[in-house]
Amino acid sequence: xxxxxxxxxxxxxxxxxxxxxxxxxxxxxxxxxxxxLAFPPQGxxxxxxxxxxxxxxxxxxxxxxxxxxxxxxxxxxxxxxxASYALSRYKLPGAEIVRTIVSAPIIVPxxxxxxxxxxxxxxxxxxxxxxxxxxxxxxxxxxxxVRVVSASLDNLRSDIEEAAVLLGSSRLGxxxxxxxxxxxxxxxxxxxxxxxxxxxxxxxxxxxxxxxxRTLPVDMIAYMEIVFDPSVAALSSLLAFLSIxxxxxxxxxxxxxxxx
Amino acid sequence: xxxxxxxxxxxxxxxxxxxQTPALAQEKTLTISVYALAQDEYKQIVYEPFQKxxxxxxxxxxxxxxxxxxxxxxxxxxxxxxxxxxxxADALAASRAGLIDKVxxxxxxxxxKLYDIAKDPNGDGMSVGYTFYATSIAYRSDKMKIDSWADxxxxxxxxxxxxxxxxxNQGPPALYMLGLALAKDxxxxxxxxxxxxxKKGEIVTFYEKSSQLVQLxxxxxxxxxxxxxxxxxxFTKLGFPIAWAMPKEGQTGGMNVMxxxxxxxxxxxxxxxxxxxxxxxxxxxxxxxxxxxxxNKDVKLSEAIANNLTxxxxxxxxxxxxxxxxxxxxxxxxxxxxxxxxxx
Amino acid sequence: MFQNRAEALALALPAAIFAAAVFLVPVVIxxxxxxxxxxxxWTISAYTDFFSNSLNQTVFLRTLRLSALVTVASAVIxxxxxxxxxxxxPGAKGKVTGLVVLPLMISPVARTYAxxxxxxxxxxxxxxxxxxxxxxxxxxxLFSETAIFIGLLQLFLPLMIISLISALENMPKDAIPAARxxxxxxxxxxWKVVLPLTKEGLVIGGTLVFTGSLTAYITPAIxxxxxxxxxxxxxxxxxxxxxxxxxxxxIAFILIVMSFAANILLKRVAxxxxxxxxxx
Numbered sequence: 017x018x019x020x021x022x023x024x025x026x027x028x029x030x031x032x033x034x035x036x037x038x039x040x041x042x043x044x045x046x047x048x049x050x051x052x053l054a055f056p057p058q059g060x061x062x063x064x065x066x067x068x069x070x071x072x073x074x075x076x077x078x079x080x081x082x083x084x085x086x087x088x089x090x091x092x093x094x095x096x097x098x099a100s101y102a103l104s105r106y107k108l109p110g111a112e113i114v115r116t117i118v119s120a121p122i123i124v125p126x127x128x129x130x131x132x133x134x135x136x137x138x139x140x141x142x143x144x145x146x147x148x149x150x151x152x153x154x155x156x157x158x159x160x161x162v163r164v165v166s167a168s169l170d171n172l173r174s175d176i177e178e179a180a181v182l183l184g185s186s187r188l189g190x191x192x193x194x195x196x197x198x199x200x201x202x203x204x205x206x207x208x209x210x211x212x213x214x215x216x217x218x219x220x221x222x223x224x225x226x227x228x229x230r231t232l233p234v235d236m237i238a239y240m241e242i243v244f245d246p247s248v249a250a251l252s253s254l255l256a257f258l259s260i261x262x263x264x265x266x267x268x269x270x271x272x273x274x275x276x
Numbered sequence: 277x278x279x280x281x282x283x284x285x286x287x288x289x290x291x292x293x294x295x296q297t298p299a300l301a302q303e304k305t306l307t308i309s310v311y312a313l314a315q316d317e318y319k320q321i322v323y324e325p326f327q328k329x330x331x332x333x334x335x336x337x338x339x340x341x342x343x344x345x346x347x348x349x350x351x352x353x354x355x356x357x358x359x360x361x362x363x364x365a366d367a368l369a370a371s372r373a374g375l376i377d378k379v380x381x382x383x384x385x386x387x388x389k390l391y392d393i394a395k396d397p398n399g400d401g402m403s404v405g406y407t408f409y410a411t412s413i414a415y416r417s418d419k420m421k422i423d424s425w426a427d428x429x430x431x432x433x434x435x436x437x438x439x440x441x442x443x444x445n446q447g448p449p450a451l452y453m454l455g456l457a458l459a460k461d462x463x464x465x466x467x468x469x470x471x472x473x474x475k476k477g478e479i480v481t482f483y484e485k486s487s488q489l490v491q492l493x494x495x496x497x498x499x500x501x502x503x504x505x506x507x508x509x510x511f512t513k514l515g516f517p518i519a520w521a522m523p524k525e526g527q528t529g530g531m532n533v534m535x536x537x538x539x540x541x542x543x544x545x546x547x548x549x550x551x552x553x554x555x556x557x558x559x560x561x562x563x564x565x566x567x568x569x570x571x572n573k574d575v576k577l578s579e580a581i582a583n584n585l586t587x588x589x590x591x592x593x594x595x596x597x598x599x600x601x602x603x604x605x606x607x608x609x610x611x612x613x614x615x616x617x618x619x620x
Numbered sequence: 621m622f623q624n625r626a627e628a629l630a631l632a633l634p635a636a637i638f639a640a641a642v643f644l645v646p647v648v649i650x651x652x653x654x655x656x657x658x659x660x661x662w663t664i665s666a667y668t669d670f671f672s673n674s675l676n677q678t679v680f681l682r683t684l685r686l687s688a689l690v691t692v693a694s695a696v697i698x699x700x701x702x703x704x705x706x707x708x709x710p711g712a713k714g715k716v717t718g719l720v721v722l723p724l725m726i727s728p729v730a731r732t733y734a735x736x737x738x739x740x741x742x743x744x745x746x747x748x749x750x751x752x753x754x755x756x757x758x759x760x761x762l763f764s765e766t767a768i769f770i771g772l773l774q775l776f777l778p779l780m781i782i783s784l785i786s787a788l789e790n791m792p793k794d795a796i797p798a799a800r801x802x803x804x805x806x807x808x809x810x811w812k813v814v815l816p817l818t819k820e821g822l823v824i825g826g827t828l829v830f831t832g833s834l835t836a837y838i839t840p841a842i843x844x845x846x847x848x849x850x851x852x853x854x855x856x857x858x859x860x861x862x863x864x865x866x867x868x869x870x871i872a873f874i875l876i877v878m879s880f881a882a883n884i885l886l887k888r889v890a891x892x893x894x895x896x897x898x899x900x
Binding site: 340342343345346349441442443476480481482483484485488491492495496497607608611614615616618619620 | 674675678679733736737740741742743760762763841842845846847849857859860861862863864
């Protein structure tokens with residue numbers, strides 16, 4: 017064994033142990049019988065998993081979070097894909113400005129975004145709570161959509177579509193027939209990244225949620241304001257498995273990891 | 277200037293909000309704003325029975341006191357919420373900011389049954405207390421003995437203590453009691469903050485969320501922490517000998533109150549709801565589920581239940597609460613002193 | 621490159637207008653509060669006040685230091701991990717990438733609590749240290765800068781690794797062997813070949829990690845508490861406890877400037893390497 021051939025497994029082992037360790041503790045705690053998180057877990061039971069399903073408010077807020085994550089990400093892609101295409105294929109006047117505006121939501125602290133939207137959009141224009149959350153989540157996901165889709169467009173040679181246009185296809189036709197199939201993986205990974213971002217978003221939703229409308233992470237934070245019992249861990253694990261399921265299906269059908 | 281900038285965004289916003297028809301209520305709707313605590317139980321004990329009585333619909337907003345207050349402030353011109361449940365000090369802040377109205381107690385049939393301290397906690401007629409709680413020290417009785425708030429800072433104990441951050445609801449009351457123990461109880465809390473600051477290296481953490489404490493106690497990171505009685509129950513399940521201290525300076529605590537939003541269009545309905553919540557029946561049920569200690573003195577509880585709550589006239593009277601005005605006028609100063617002595 | 625301007629604008633403007641209207645404009649109005657003088661007109665006195673306070677200085681420097689450390693550490697570990705991953709065969713590569721992404725799926729709140737278990741006095745780390753004889757009494761790791769560093773690193777490392785994987789995969793396959801044949805040692809290969817060719821990934825990953833560390837709230841709040849304040853925890857205090865929106869907008873603006881500066885700096889570092897290469 018050379019030093020180099022040992023380097024790969026050892027690095028991977030350490031990095032993955034570091035990244036996955038906390039995850040395993042959360043999963044183990046979900047199935048424990050104890051009153052707190054512990055490692056090794058104290059006994060085995062399904063009581064915390066069962067408890068998640070008995071908390072009524074989790075169900076409603078889960079639906080809202082799912083709607084925002086799917087709807088917001090889809091809307092961000094509808095806006096983001098054409099913008100990425102313009103940024104990567106056209107001589108766009110003010111391209112840098114467009115890029116900065118579109119990716120700005122990443123760098124502003126969420127609590128400020130929430131407060132700003134509440135004071136200057138929701139209140140003056142009397143925007144409904146659901147719509148406000150939807151707009152905010154769309155804006156928050158947009159930077160990821162543009163970034164990931166742009167990256168996969170940049171990796172795609174542009175002469176294919178130019179050839180298609182030369183051969184008589186319309187620009188739009190070339191986009192749908194030639195470009196889209198080739199960046200499908202990029203779109204999928206943008207969708208997953210956007211979904212996860214939106215689904216775990218706390219500070220913006222904190223300010224924009226209102227009477228009768230809450231997202232799941234906000235509900236979770238409220239629930240554990242006073243008590244942190246393993247049911248929060250159980251809920252997190254269930255959500256993680258849901259996301260893993262989505263990624264797995266995406267990987268199966270679209271081979272998403274090739275495009276990350 | 278702002279208007280010009282806003283107008284540019286307005287077109288899009290209006291187009292989008294027009295697409296969404298405002299939810300016009302077919303029936304009377306009462307919008308309430310409450311703590312996120314135990315919502316499933318509240319729904320069963322308070323909200324659903326009330327909806328049956330009034331034939332109206334309840335819409336519930338949840339969150340902690342400050343966040344919800346910030347939203348009320350933003351919506352001041354066109355209030356969304358009819359009735360809000362907040363802390364005593366926040367009620368005074370809301371009243372100073374012109375967010376809430378006088379409570380017409382003649383419409384509350386249960387008003388006479390309340391403990392005196394709950395009738396008008398801030399002395400301005402703007403709020404009614406529905407629950408109060410004691411704050412004292414939860415500690416490992418096999419590891420230490422707590423007779424005074426100052427015992428927490430003893431050299432042999434300090435490195436096993438979590439102290440509430442000044443920004444939490446328990447922070448200022450705990451400091452206030454420490455001030456009493458040190459016999460330097462000025463409203464600026466300078467002496468107790470300095471005393472805590474001197475031990476900041478030893479004290480395990482200054483907690484922001486009380487939910488951490490059960491975890492820390494279980495891992496034996498800490499042996500003691502000042503807590504509100506409403507977080508006490510989980511500590512009793514850990515399998516350690518954990519006791520509730522009765523320090524010689526006494527216990528402190530806090531009170532949560534009900535308020536009516538200024539400009540609410542459903543004032544009478546809000547009062548009807550408050551009255552229902554204050555009734556002996558509802559307050560008893562909430563107490564039996566260990567959710568809220570009753571402020572209605574007709575509530576009778578078994579000893580087992582009472583031991584887990586803050587119950588009875590004697591207890592209510594003995595709590596050393598910080599007056600709301602003192603809290604509001606000094607809050608910024610406390611945080612400043614705290615950040616200088618503890619945060620640095 | 622297509623030249624049609626009207627088409628380009630029609631494609632790009634909806635997204636730009638949307639982001640400007642629902643995001644940029646309200647945020648800019650809020651931030652402008654920090655520059656308003658009480659008597660009318662504009663001033664930067666809120667900023668000079670902020671930086672003249674010694675607590676704020678400490679917190680600012682700590683935030684800068686920790687975020688920079690997390691970014692550097694994640695770049696170093698990220699390169700090692702990304703190298704290891706791209707050298708795997710395709711099947712294994714997908715699975716390992718999946719494991720790297722996995723922690724992103726679990727709520728940051730829950731992950732932060734898991735660190736309390738791991739880093740506690742009786743936690744795994746202390747048990748291992750004591751068993752190995754590194755320390756006799758349990759170390760205090762929780763509620764310190766170290767704890768925040770570990771928490772943030774675990775939170776954001778996956779973003780760096782993923783950015784670097786795609787950058788390394790787009791690198792010409794023969795670049796490294798060619799450099800080796802020409803007699804470069806591994807350090808030179810990395811510095812003169814790999815870094816310039818993967819700078820995009822490093823800039824994206826670095827910006828995500830740095831900005832993420834700057835604006836994380838839950839992790840510093842729970843693993844540090846008020847013993848170890850960061851700008852974001854200070855910001856939260858100003859909004860939620862003191863209702864001081866002006867002070868909050870000052871901190872927010874400082875955070876935004878910091879993350880812009882980091883982005884520019886990272887681009888500079890990467891391009892400087894590039895120039896050296898073209899000269900050599």
